[in-house]
Amino acid sequence: MKRILVILVMFVAVNANAQWVSSDLPLMGNINQLNYINKTDIYANQSYTYFPNPQASATTLRLYKSNNSGISWSLLFSYNGQQYQSVEMSNTSFLNSSYGIFCFYSSSSSVIYRTTNSGINWNSFSIPYSGFYSTKCKYLNDSTIIVLANSGGPNYQVFKTTNLGITWSFVGLPTSEYMNNMYFKDQSNGYISSQSGKIYRSTDSGSSWNTINTGIQSNIVDISFINSLTGFAAGNTNSGSLIFKSTNEGNTWSVINTFGLEYFSSISCQNSSVIYVSGINKLLKSIDSGNNWSQILSFSNAGNTYISCYNKDTLVVSKSNTIYRSNNGGTYIVINNQIIPDNYSLSQNYPNPFNPTTNIKFSIVKTGQAKLIVYDIQGREVQTLVNERLQPGTYEAAFDGSALNTGVYFYKLITGTFSETKKMLLIK
Secondary structure, rough: OOOOOOOEOOOOEEOOOOOOOOEEEEOEEEEEEEEEOOOOOEEEEEEEEEEOOEEEEEEEEEEEEEEOOOOEEEEEEEOOOOOOOOOEEEEEEOOOOOEEEEEEEEOOEEEEEEEEEOOOOOEEEEEOOOOEEEEEEEEEEOOOOOEEEEEEOOOOOEEEEEOOOOOOOOEEEOOOOOOOEEEEEOOEEEEEEEOOOEEEOOOOOOOOEEEEEEEOOOOEEEEEEEEEOOEEEEEEEOOOOEEEEEEEOOOOOEEEEOOOOOEEEEEEEOOOOOOEEEEEEEEEOOOOOOOOOEEEEEEEOOOEEEEEEEEOOEEEEEEEEEEEEOOOOOOEEEEEEEOOOOOOOOOOOOOOOOOEEEEEEEEEEEEEEEEEEEEEOOOOEEEEEEEEOOOOOOEEEEEOOOOOEEEEEEEEEEEOOOOOEEEEEOOO
């Protein structure tokens, strides 16, 4: 196995859609996981499959870290797979900014890499079960690690160590089927999502697992909880994509929204209102606990997307080799910047009256600085939704009034040559 590399990689970020900055990792490959540790530290897993000859593929695996919110990246780990060799890297899982792990599989052995100094150095230890490769891992506390592993086909099991790999316990799952993701909302309560629509839950730190029959025939790809009781899940069927919600710790789930053939790949809940869901072609955001959704980013090339958030405003999304980041929650999107509008315009917000969220559409004719500001009835500024240099096109901003009182508010679009104000009503 090749040794761990530490290489500093610098690149220049460029502006993408408004409120977003996009950057490419310097080496070819698909990003298959992102992980915010704190507001500045982000980890990205990357894989690249190539063909040394037409009959035998090989895979390169890499782990990158940014410690300046995505401006530059260090290559922490790199492994060049050999022909006919199966290799895979799991997600990264951190207790804090210093202590973290990831799992690596090569041939018939699984290895866990652990850092205690924010990824500067890594030590490894093996999982003593041959024929299994690690797909997901969770660092629960200073000594406990949970690993979801596969031995081929729909055969998944859970392994657990409470002494950092000195000894391991084999934890059987109730049924054999294809598993997607493993999520722990705290040290005790964990969830595994499956392709059949079942969810497996542990209440004892992964020592045992029970089956939750959701009654929904869906490929559940990811789970995220807002608090101890309320969680959301993203799923896909042959006819469309779904969002599920549970209000009783995941014991029962219901469908709250259906979408077209988007194919969701990850979900992240940031507080009692804000939820992000990423799909193949778009990134969606809800600011009212999943009742309504707005598209805040679109993608044109094929491949899954993955999302990680530091808070409700600071997030990163990956698509292929590109990382998109926003520091204001991606509050508005370009609806159409291919057709130049005939006139500047500010549309009436919808819905109106609203509670607590609404959308505001506006059009820009010439490239220049544009502001969209919300005021209260006394003329005091409530929130600046847009303050950017925009190209010609039609845009849409989302406004969240959950922290405001019932009443009349005004929003104003200001450009170099245009200004217009409209009224909206918040009713709670």
